[in-house]
Amino acid sequence: MVEKKQPKVQVRNLTKKFGDLLVLNDISFDVQAGEFLCIVGPTGCGKTTFLNSLTKLYEPTAGEILLDGEPVDLKKHNIAYIFQEYSTMPWLTVEENVRFGLDIKGVEKQKANKLVDEYLDIVGLTKYRKYYPDQLSASMLQRVVIARAFATQPELLLMDEPYGQLDIQLRYHLEDELISLWQRTGTTVIFITHNIEEAVYLGQRILVLTNKPTSIKQAIDNDLPRPRKIASPDFVKLRNEVTDLIKWW
Amino acid sequence: MKKHKYTVISVCSFLIVLIIWQLVTDVFHLVSPIMLPSPTTILKTFWYKLTGGTVPDGSSLIQNILSSLKIALGGYVVGVVIGVPLGIGMAWSRRFELFAKPLFDIIRPVPALAWIPLMILWLGIGYASKVGIIFFAAFISATVNSYTGIRQTSQVHLWVGKTFGATNRQLLFKVALPTALPMIFTGLRLALGSAWVALVAAEMLAATSGLGYMIQISRLLGRPDVIIVGMITIGFVGLLLNTVLEQLQKRFVRRGKKHD
Incomplete structure (x- = not known):
């Protein structure tokens, strides 16, 4: 990848210990503005700890994370985080859930209405806007969460195995939807998964992590043309390459 | 159709008890009316008290109900107004919890009735001491x-709020309180139940009216029919109050209580 001006995200010597247990070991990397970065690693390698440290939900033990050259401040920077668990609020309707981030950020009402309408439409939930989460299927819930994240027009979107709980067909569908949203909005995405195929399908660049204590094993550029074909020889070749990196422990 | 059938079954149990009761009292005279009056006697007494009869305790049923409500709701409101914010505060702020919870944990297992002697000592035997006793009964359930x-607030929901840049206040009002609302309502209902239960005991303190008083005095006067009328009334008013709160809960707590 050609160096651009200032990287969107700079992670410098990120280290996290829980007591004596070293989970993240001196991780450094950059993410360019508008990049779609996938991070893969073996299960239990601390991927979630990694994202949570990145967003300061966990206080890092050492190191720093800069967004546009400044330390991450959730109150100032516009970040959205899509969690592995279902995270819709059961007491809010679909549209209220999508509005949640906008309300927190104090977005003016008319503008918020417009954004909610727009993103409900994009994820195909306009018909269900008055429904409550317990009336929706798993894939619809995940769409609500994606609409909620994109509605705040984040400069950085973090995703932690968002599709881990979905069956394969829905996953393909939502992955394509995600790519088109990303292309449309130009937001920077860090996407964590343990699913190698998913990483190769989505990422412009793939960071492969090691087992605990976690560090970066290798970064791989992925410029396969989109829409990607999971059965094409190039795709399979790259997938095997990543698989070998992960298998080696 | 099926629902109908169930109602019939439930009504049957009532009828059977009433019929046996009537048989052993007024029909075959197996039980002395001083011990257990018949259902028809109770019905007559109930009608008499309801239509303004003041014998033997000096007040009509309505007057007694109002007098009891004044005490129970007085103590209840104070208990809830202090208990709910206290519970929320202890759960939300670690520091406040460290400060207040040990004290609360000592007060919590003390039955409301154990406060009677102190309440009399501090507040006399008037309205205030009765309200004080009810207060403790309601306060504990509301707080807990x-x-x-x-x-019960989910960590992920808090994280969602935090990553969107929510302040502590926003997290409390937009995430924690909506999560807690069904439980808070349950607390309000349990507190009302406890308050109503403590009522009879509170009215042992030199009362001149009230349902508890009516029951007490009727024992001394040998009027078991009035005692039973009092008990049934306490039951019905309690049920009514609970229904009111249930309706409020249905209106204010929105669907989707299920947590994943």
């Missing part, structure tokens, strides 16, 4: 349930 409700 509000505390538990806030504690």
Whole structure:
């Protein structure tokens, strides 16, 4: 990848210990503005700890994370985080859930209405806007969460195995939807998964992590043309390459 | 059709009890009316008291109900107004919890009735001491349930709020309180139940009216029919109050209580 001006995200010597247990070991990397970065690693390698440290939900033990050259401040920077668990609020309707981030950020009402309408439409939930989460299927819930994240027009979107709980067909569908949203909005995405195929399908660049204590094993550029074909020889070749990196422990 | 059938079954149990009761009292005279009056006697007494009869305790049934409500609701409101914020505060702020919870944990297992002697000593035997006793009965349930409700807030929901840049206040009002609302309402209902239960005991303190008083005095006067009328009334008013709160809960707590 050609160096651009200032990287969107700079992670410098990120280290996290829980007591004596070293989970993240001196991780450094950059993410360019508008990049779609996938991070893969073996299960239990601390991927979630990694994202949570990145967003300061966990206080890092050492190191720093800069967004546009400044330390991450959730109150100032516009970040959205899509969690592995279902995270819709059961007491809010679909549209209220999508509005949640906008309300927190104090977005003016008319503008918020417009954004909610727009993103409900994009994820195909306009018909269900008055429904409550317990009336929706798993894939619809995940769409609500994606609409909620994109509605705040984040400069950085973090995703932690968002599709881990979905069956394969829905996953393909939502992955394509995600790519088109990303292309449309130009937001920077860090996407964590343990699913190698998913990483190769989505990422412009793939960071492969090691087992605990976690560090970066290798970064791989992925410029396969989109829409990607999971059965094409190039795709399979790259997938095997990543698989070998992960298998080696 | 099926629902109908179930109602019939439930009504049957009532009828059977009433019929046996009537048989052993007024029909075959197996039980002395001083011990257990018949259902028809009770019905007559109930009608008499309801239509303004003041014998033997000096007040009509309505007057007694109002007098009891004044005490129960007085203590209840104070208990809830202090208990709910206390529970929320202890669950939300670690520091406040460290400060207040040990004290609360000592007060919590003390039955409301154990406060009677101190209440009399401090507040005399008037309205205030009765309200004080009810207060403790209501306060504990209100606090415990509000505390538990806030504690059920899901970590992921808090994280969602935090990553969107929510302040502590926003997290409390937009995430924790909506999560806790069903539990807080349960607390309000349990508190009302406890308050109503403590009523009879509170009215042992030199009362001149009230349902508890009516029951007490009727024992001395050998009027078991009035005692039973009093008991049934306490039951019905309690049920009514609970239904009112249930309706409020249905209106204010929105669907989707299920947590994943």
